[in-house]
Amino acid sequence: MTEAFLSVRNLRVSYQVGRNFVHAVDGASFDIPKGSITGLVGESGCGKTTVARALTRVIADNATISGGQILFNGKDLARIPEKEMNALRWRDIAFIPQSAMNSLDPVYTVEYQLGEVLRRRGGMSRAQARKRSEELFDMVGIDPGRLTDYPHQFSGGMRQRVAIALALALDPKLIIADEPVTALDVIVQRQILDQLKELQTRLGLSVILVTHDISVVAYICDRTVVMYAGKVAESGSMQAALTAPSHPYTMGLRNAFPDLQGAASGVLTPIEGAPPNLANPPTGCRFKPRCPFALDLCGSEPPVVDVAPGHPVLCHRASESAALRIEAAKTETWMARA
Amino acid sequence: MNIATRKTDVLVSVHDARLHYRVGGAFAAMRGKSTVVKAVDGVTFDIRRGESVGLLGESGCGKTSMGRLLLKLEETTGGSIHFDGEELGKVQRKGLKTFRSRAQLIFQNPFDAINPRFSIRATLSEPLENAGIPRGEREGRIIKALELVRLPEPAQFLDRYPHQLSGGQLQRVVMARALILQPEFVVADEPVSMLDVSVRAGVLNVFRDVRDRLGLTAIYISHDLALVRYVCERTIVMYLGRIMEDGPTEDIVHQPLHPYTKALVAAVPVPNPDQSHDPLPIGRGAPDPRNPPSGCVFRDRCPSAHARCAAEVPQPRQVGTRTVACHLF
């Protein structure tokens, strides 16, 4: 099914910092197809976590959704009343926060915390909740005997599994996971990703995975949304974004990443400079100050160009992307600006 | 620094080094709960001058503790570490001062490694001041060090404070501080893990470049084999305080021998769509430093564990270019 399951249109989220407004997300648009894993990638401060949180409307006190739409099941999540949104959370859309440790209360057993969700929000009886908890633990690969343990008795990876179980409690259709494996060691990371993929296929879930790591995207995602400085630089299938990136930022990101499968003599190429300060973003294309292909026209707002069906790119030079890709593969291209 | 005039080829020699902590207090001991954590447990290796060695392992494997032992930020509770022929345990006062200027640390978190109240000038002056460099010479040395780490127009940074710099710039300042006294030996503890992907490569390139230019001997501590491979020709794989495998990085990447290394190499994520999704050759669970298994510490997760692994600690054995601690070899 290619029909969009969740559709974000021109989303804007602003933070109030003192007397200034910072647009952490400034006009993001993308679609999430049903039954897929979408990777939301970008560097710190690019707005990926803000987007993820805006989708569940669990945002900071000083933040507001200042524009755009979040279309889900015929409703605009950016506008529906809080009560209606609250009914959707957990039942339809579940959120796995960045640190599983913080999402679990250290003074209660895991069973109690799962039961709380199942009984309060799912309306289950004590016995039903118990049965469901065991089922959930089984699903995420933890011995149900450990239900009566406290969060501190679990290792980091186990806690992440508990967090996944908690998110799955009420059979949501969409799971949003914020950097679910970032704090974990590579082996545990791989095992958790495998688990997530297996559950996603088995339960037909849609998953949005927020990450800074393109190799995580490469491992489990079907689609990619690349964000830079509050805007979506490009979005499309994972294959296309990684093997044929069309935005210079994505090309640069690919070059900067070490690849264990690549040649030993390979040189990593950084993108010089740092992401812009969102309190005072550059006019026109926000990647312009770091982009080796920037032209004068990049000083004006870049257009969204579909380089292929379902592969929009926010770049003035998107039509030349095939040629730019060849240039971008050379280290000298990126060094020239340093 | 004239390397040729040195007597021996080995700069750092670690022999059966141990770092055991006592955790919990007298009460835990009375209740019979194991109270000794063996952060480093019988580690032996040599580092030759000019060599770059990666210390690879998961969190809790003892790699950071090992790095701290090498810099005498922690004292060994057993075994010995020699730096240029001198035993670190016996280095005191004046000797320690000299050692501090010869061996340096590059920190993991640049946002934490520089005092937020100090300007960049004050930050870089501190080691110079301690080494007794006269006031007049300091500024020149500072500028030189900042140029070395490729901070453009270094003079403009001198009076700035850490919060005015980006992560990549800060990490270069941290490197400049480590290099300003022209050390021979540098331990880098996950120097890019706190940085954004797009700037990591820049810092890594500076590290490689400076190391080659100054002929540094370097230890690079990381959990990421891909990064270790980028900067080190040799890799030491640690697990629960012990060395599992030690050898040329390329050999380890392409043909890991130890079952743990095999799992580790297979688990490293790669930024390519076509990659193996096979289950890892390793059991679930996590290493518990407070309660390691008997014999081989990896046996509870090892797919090829057999009876001997529980009974006997595997001793490191030479296998081709490598040293492996496993009963399979």
Next chain:
Amino acid sequence: MPEIAIPKSTISKTAGIRRPHIVVRIFQALKLPVNDPFAVAGLVIYLVFVVAAVFADQIATHDPTEILYTPSYDLAADLRPGQDGFLMGTTSLGRDIFSQLVYGSRSALLIGVTAAFMVALIGSIIGLVAGYFGRWVDAVLMRLADIAFGIPFLPFVIVLAAFLQPSIWNVVIAMALVLWRDTARVIRSQVLTLRTRGYVEAARVAGSSDFKIILRHIAPNILPLSFLYGSIAIGWAILTEASISFLGFGDPDSISWGYMLQDAFASQALAKQAYYWFVPPGVCIILVVSAGFFITAVMKTSFSRS
């Protein structure tokens, strides 16, 4: 990793080139909130009493210990406020209450500030040393703190006063000997977290001595905390002095608010309904002590926020 990295520099830059006034900068350095009504009220009260203490000679209408006579050469005892030109009346011995009050603020200030200084100084040094060096140094110093916690404070001051000459300094000595424990504990715990900061280790690797590290990298960070505990000690010192004097262990030669209360009590103020004997010193004690606590309470919340 902070999700939204907004360099502080760009925000504060809009404030322009003008540096804030020196007083404001001192307040900021000590984390004193200038915009909180309670803190401002506290500071104003302090200011009034400091002025009274400093200019006591000019403000007081009489010598506070002098036995006074009315213009008709009668002993000026038990005079009501305003009577015969005595602003707040006189005591049963014929001393001027207003002048006693003014000079009382001088002893209060003297005791408060010296005690605060001693407590903050001793507590900070012990806290720094214990927290930084750890191991047996920490163990010894913290066991000493435990012992200090076991000493009942008021009886200790009384016993001390019995051993030494009765003097207002007994309170200061007692506080220095006992109350450093609170400051030391809090500062120690702060140092324990500071010690793990990367830049402290970096200074070690850079070859800095322990003394230099404490002085340059750690002490500046705990200064506001020392100040906080010092200001708490001001209130405690004044209260303690008042209690001691009231119990009759105070210095009979110096005028303090506690002495005034004791004098009122001994002269059967309640039976004589001479409220003007004990209300003014009582109010002064309450004002100064609560002003101190207003300021410290606001400081504490601004700490926990930062």
